[in-house]
Amino acid sequence: MNVMLFSNGKIAGNTQILEYGFEWIAPMIEKTQAKKLVFIPYAVIRGSYDERTEQVQQSFAQFDCEIVGIHTCDNPVKAIEEADGVVISGGNTWVLNRTLHDNGLIAAIRKAVLKQDKLFIGWSAGTNVATPTIRTTNDMPIVSAAILPALNLVPFQINPHYIDGSISGHMGETRDERIEEFLVMNPTEVVVGIPEGTMLQVEGDQLTYHSANSKPLKLFRHQSEAVTFAPQEDVQFLMDEGI
Known part of the structure; x- marks a missing residue:
């Protein structure tokens, strides 16, 4: 696999x-030679698909990539088949996942x-839709x-935009x-x-964690104290557990 799962779009x-x-x-673009990428903006609610597609094109222009908005394709499944890769935007996970299913794109x-x-x-x-289910979306x-x-590309649940803390005066969970x-x-x-500012990458069958700001990921298990992992630490076991 060649999978990059980012917490968020910008910091x-x-x-x-x-x-x-x-x-x-x-380096992932260079390795895969992925020059034609189909972009899926279905999660975008407060904005237009065309605008988000153009923004992504601007980002990937430096890699000599062509971004094709899937909403402009007559046959979305064929668009996936003909592309070198897939890019999926942030937004609302529920709308995104349902639309992927409705358009027959999961398989x-x-x-x-x-x-x-x-x-x-x-x-x-x-990133949420790359996990087994979207039950840990915000x-x-x-x-x-x-x-x-x-999509079940990785065997564990992810919570993007994770915040370790509480807001003064906020009485909710x-x-x-x-x-x-x-x-x-x-x-x-x-x-x-x-x-924010972090990414989980699967290259082949190897999972690594990357951070632009040295923030660790946090791993939660039932009836166990949560554990943090810094970018240089081994998280491969998450792929091997077969959850």
Whole structure:
């Protein structure tokens, strides 16, 4: 596999989407020679698909990549088959996942990534759908008939935009408490919280963690104290557990 799962699209000081990850994306583009990328903007709610596609094109122009918005394609499945890779935007995970299912793209993307080693890049909602299910998204289920199973490219749940802390005066649950609630109901699963400016990468069968700001990921298990891992630490076991 060649998979890059970013927590978010931008960090402070960035003017382009995934700017903080350009140094990680460059060698992956060179390795895979992925020059034609189909872009999936289905998660975008407060904006237009065309605008987001243009923003992504601006980011990937430096890699000599052509970005094709899947919403402009008559046959979305064929677009995946003909592309060198897939890029999925952040936005609302519930809308994104349902639209992927409605358009018959789950099997097409899984075949492209798992069988043909095509490049997959996602951030935020685009990262959520790479997991077995979207149950650990931060997004509201703003559509009816919501679908939970997702692409299952990695065998563990991810919580993008992870925040380790509480807000003064806020009486609701913290992010840690919400994740703990998930694990009470799903005790055999694990959740990986990735903060802003970070990325999980699968190259071949090797999983690594990268951070533009030295923030660690946080691993949650049922009835266990959460554990943090710095970018240089080994997280390969997450791929080997077969959750």
